Amino acid sequence: MKLHYGLDDLSEFDIVAFLPIILPIVAIGLILVLTALIDLYRHRERRENVLMWALIIIFANTIGSILYFVIGRKESGGR
Amino acid sequence: MNQFTVLVKKELIQLVREIKLVWFPLVFIFLGITQPVVSYYMPSILEMLGGGQGISIDPSMMAQSGGEVLASTLGSQFDQLGVMIIVISLMGIVQSDKASGMLAFILTRPVKVGSYLSGKVFSHYVFIAFSVAVGYIVSYIYTQFLFTGIPLEDLSIALLLYLLWVLFIVSFTTMISTIFNSQGVIALLSIAILLGCRVIVGLNPFLDTINPASMSTYGMELLVGGVLNSNVFWSILITLILSALAINISNTWISRKKYRID
Numbered sequence: 001m002k003l004h005y006g007l008d009d010l011s012e013f014d015i016v017a018f019l020p021i022i023l024p025i026v027a028i029g030l031i032l033v034l035t036a037l038i039d040l041y042r043h044r045e046r047r048e049n050v051l052m053w054a055l056i057i058i059f060a061n062t063i064g065s066i067l068y069f070v071i072g073r074k075e076s077g078g079r
Numbered sequence: 080m081n082q083f084t085v086l087v088k089k090e091l092i093q094l095v096r097e098i099k100l101v102w103f104p105l106v107f108i109f110l111g112i113t114q115p116v117v118s119y120y121m122p123s124i125l126e127m128l129g130g131g132q133g134i135s136i137d138p139s140m141m142a143q144s145g146g147e148v149l150a151s152t153l154g155s156q157f158d159q160l161g162v163m164i165i166v167i168s169l170m171g172i173v174q175s176d177k178a179s180g181m182l183a184f185i186l187t188r189p190v191k192v193g194s195y196l197s198g199k200v201f202s203h204y205v206f207i208a209f210s211v212a213v214g215y216i217v218s219y220i221y222t223q224f225l226f227t228g229i230p231l232e233d234l235s236i237a238l239l240l241y242l243l244w245v246l247f248i249v250s251f252t253t254m255i256s257t258i259f260n261s262q263g264v265i266a267l268l269s270i271a272i273l274l275g276c277r278v279i280v281g282l283n284p285f286l287d288t289i290n291p292a293s294m295s296t297y298g299m300e301l302l303v304g305g306v307l308n309s310n311v312f313w314s315i316l317i318t319l320i321l322s323a324l325a326i327n328i329s330n331t332w333i334s335r336k337k338y339r340i341d
Contacts (some may be wrong), residue, residue: 021116021225028109035101062109069102070167 029062036065039073047072082190086198094206103168103206107214110161114152115221118143145227149234150299152218153241157211158277158295162248163270165207169252170265172199173329177260182333192333196253200326204249208242215241233305237298240311243318247291248273250322257329284310291318 036057044050053072056064094100117124173196176182185195215238219229252269259265276292287293288310297308308314 018120021119021221025109025112025116028105028112032102032105032109035098039098062106066102066106066164069098070164073097 032065033057033061036068040068082194083198083201086190086195087202090199090202094202099168099206104210104213106164107157107161107210108217109214110156111152111214111216111218112221114156115148115218115225118148118151119225143226144303145222145229146233146302146305148222148226149215149219149229149237150302152215152222153237153295153302154299157214157241158292159274161211161214162273162277165245165248166252166269166273167266169203169207169249170256170262170269172203172253173256173333174260174262174265186333192330196326196330196333200250200253204246207249208245211242211245212238229302230305233301236307237301240294240298240301240315243315244291244294247294247318247322247325250325254325254329254332257332288313289317290314291321294318 037054040047040050040053040057047053053068057068058064060067173182176185186192219234222229251273252265255269256265259268273292276290277295280287280290280293280296287296291314293314297311297314301307
């Protein structure tokens with residue numbers, strides 16, 4: 001059993017074979033994260049905990065941006 | 080223009096303003112893609128991580144049919160994370176209007192409570208149904224690419240059955256959102272009750288008939304086996320009645336001014 005992979009093993013992966021399948025997932029995740037970040041940046045003065053949300057969006061990807069859209073946008077007091 | 084179309088238009092503007100129009104379909108596409116891809120790569124993932132100690136992968140498990148994969152998209156992605164996301168995004172549907180005083184303001188105008196509620200439920204339902212359908216179709220495209228195809232009529236009937244369950248989710252959440260004032264309570268109650276409905280499917284044939292969540296199981300059965308359950312028509316009828324009842328309860332709740340802003 002081999003559990004540890006180093007950077008050298010990256011070249012052994014056959015990336016081209018599963019790239020067309022993985023790419024849309026990556027793209028959709030990226031779009032979600034980018035939309036969330038752009039929205040956060042545009043409304044940075046009215047949101048609470050901007051830094052916290054930025055970290056959540058970047059590090060908990062997809063779930064983080066969903067959480068931001070659902071909860072984070074409503075926290076902004078007073079329209 | 081009558082009140083209904085004006086209110087629907089207002090909801091659509093709100094959807095655009097909250098950029099829900101962008102992220103909601105994307106989330107369902109994401110959920111839809113994940114299941115076929117993960118089931119496709121499951122053998123190699125297990126091989127890489129599982130170690131070789133006496134584990135053998137049953138080759139018959141690897142050859143799933145397209146229907147099974149699509150059914151598990153409905154059953155394990157849309158019915159769990161999907162339901163939660165729908166409920167959480169809908170929890171403020173009436174509650175935020177109550178909290179901001181918008182509801183009291185609208186009701187000072189000559190607007191019927193019925194058209195207010197039906198405009199809300201209709202616009203949100205159409206939008207969510209569209210998102211779910213997009214996610215489902217993307218999942219189908221992937222399934223067809225990685226596994227086998229599915230007969231078109233099974234595919235569309237299963238989707239329609241699933242959308243009936245979504246209709247119940249939307250109207251039920253609207254009812255809970257009308258009755259309670261705190262967002263946390265709304266989300267918790269709706270998620271607990273709806274997922275509870277989903278869990279008890281299959282315990283008892285009678286319960287299945289009156290349980291709206293069994294619509295999604297009928298869809299899954301159709302996708303896997305190609306046969307439609309015999310008492311599906313009663314279930315469709317009861318699901319529609321229950322949804323109408325939920326909307327009706329919130330209607331009377333608002334008309335009798337039982338809601339309170341605090």
